[in-house]
Amino acid sequence: MRTKSKQILTFVCLGILPLDGWAVRTSSFVDTSYEEFVLGEFNNVALSNSGVLKLAPSLDLLAKLDEPIVWVAASDQEGNLILGTGNYGKVLKVDSEGEVKTLFAPEEMLSRALAVAENGDIFVGTSPSGRVYRLPKAGRPEVYFDPPDSYIWAMTLDKRGNLYVATGNSAVVYMLPKDFQPNDTPTKWFACDQTHITSLGWDLDGNLLAGSSPGGTLYRIDSKGSGFALYNTGEQEIRQILVNDGGKIYFSTFSAGARGKKPITPQTQTKIEDDDTFTVTAKQFGVNGTNTLSQAASGSSTIYSLDQEGFVETYWGLPRAHVFSMIFSNLDELIIGTNDKGRLFSVRKRGEWNLLQQTPTGGEVSIIFPSKKNNGELFVITSNPAIIYRLKGSLAESGEYTSRVYDAKQIAKWGKILSVSENAVDSFGAFSTRTGNTKEPDATWGNWKSVDLTESGLLIKSPNGRYIQYRASFDHLKSGIENVRLFYGTKNFAPQLGVIRVIPVGFKLLNAIINPPNIDLDKLLDEKNPGRLIQTPIPRLKLKKRGEEGLLTVAWKSFDPNNDRLHFSLSIQNIKDSVWIKLAEKIMEPIITFNTNGFREGFYRVKIIASDEPDNGRDGALKGERLSEVFLIDNSPPRVELSGKNIRGNDVDFKFRSSDSFSIHREAWFSLDGQPPKLLRPTDGLFDSRIEDFNISIDALESGTHSLVLEVIDESGRSGILTVPFSIFQNE
Structure with missing residues (x-):
């Protein structure tokens, strides 16, 4: 695999740069890793986990729904989308033009499960009253199956047309034969000691796969209904199960709190509002135990893979990105929908993935469903708000990436942008910037201005300001961006001196010996700025008291707004004289001890002058000075x-x-x-x-x-x- 070498520095000091009378040090902001780029905003732009920005696949709006949440999707024989929603449980049909039609409105709040038979009949599983409805292709909807369970979480059909229904509060899977009729007795196909069966799937051998809650256990159920626990995740819920063409099983989990915590305390059921959490509470219906299945909850998510030999590994997961949906693309990539600003991720293999797209309106990507009519096209469906998009296999015509806001800490003069593409330095020129003096961009910020392509590079044209953003525009002709660096200079400000202490005791300066630090390899690999780990710590000054008579020590505090290195000069004056006597010049430590024997007795003051010459040169240096309080030199005894x-x-x-x-x-x-x-x-x-x-x-x-x-x-x-x-x- 090709690797790239990147300079990972967030603040770089390069030397002295005179700009229109300013004496400054050049500094720069750098975006070079996923962790840095991901803080920006994405519009048809993808980002690899190795930190490369590229044009993303096209994402087009198909339809906006009145219902806030879409729980489940299926497709009929004509390729229309069938959607189960909340808060009123409506079942919707959406055609290829985005026209929305209500097929069915049950009594229950949620339509959480769907299945479409070969003859076109649609089965709808509802909650919290736990019914299965049949919507015949020709005929009136009817209650098809009314189990004693409170929730219908998932349904699936086998190759023979038998319907399997996953329920809670009793964690039972029922099998309804193809010829099942209302009021027939179903087969209790599988039961376990969990509270809910939350998801269903099929392996390549025709075994039913089932995920549970609150234990987060994955089961394999054979053709006779015998179950075997394949893996216990220790998390609260298995949300979705997929199997690839090679037989490897992928399953996603969710836990409402930190991993390994017990289920949360029982609560009452709450109606789903736009951004609220729907809490399923078994105790409400008189059954012991509780479980929380959330459409927009805080917690953690992980995707695991289980091979045919039974070995399990963590396949993908990100902090704050909760997995709500996943599907395999026609390129055998795992496409993942999350709650993180409506972001989609694609995983080619373990450790190699992309932030693939981001929906314009955010929300949770609750459903990803393949299109029957257009090979390679996926329907991306969000909740809160409920919107349907088409994710195409082709790239978008154009895209824009907008960076986070950078803070120079003071008014800055902006220089050039250096971009590194996958192929060359400065081959990517479609940048614009804007600047301002408020932390959040508002009407007081300047307009976006395109950079100028000059002989020496891309010149920022935005006016001086404390804050800046850049925007990169993409089209089919531009390669990916690996590194963006913005150069700026801040005006040099004079050093400042704080308190001055005069102490009638002498001290000897001791440099504490600091051995080079031991560096942990994992930290070195994880650290965005490895140079920070290998820098030798600055030794702290230690003082040892000297016993000679007549010694006097002067110590002071200093501060430089530009973080420049300073040196100091020290002079002394008898208050009856006009002449200053220089005691020291260009010392680096903010302390000095000198012998007062031989000085005329009387009252004196010292003057400290701090200069930033070490980092600004003689011509660009600024100085700050301060006088001490009057003190006495008296070497004669009473x-x-x-x-x-x-x-x-x-x-x-x-x-x-x-x-x-x-x-x-x-x-x-x-x-x-x-x-x-x-x-x-x-x-x-x-x-x-x-x-x-x-x-x-x-x-x-x-x-x-x-x-x-x-x-x-x-x-x-x-x-x-x-x-x-x-x-x-x-x-x-």
């Missing part, structure tokens, strides 16, 4: 003096004065004769001045020589120490 001493026998009183030229005092301690120091407060009780007085009184001293040590510390962390020796003489 001067401590003894201002008074009075010895009274064995008692002594001291008076001290401490003064500092700039700093406020912070704390004081004294120690007598080497004892542990004691906290000392000023005479007024507050450390609030550059001059403080202290009194110390000591009683009952022993005779002899003593020493008193007083230490006073200012707010700069400098300490002044005074030692006072004194003697006490014993009185005789």
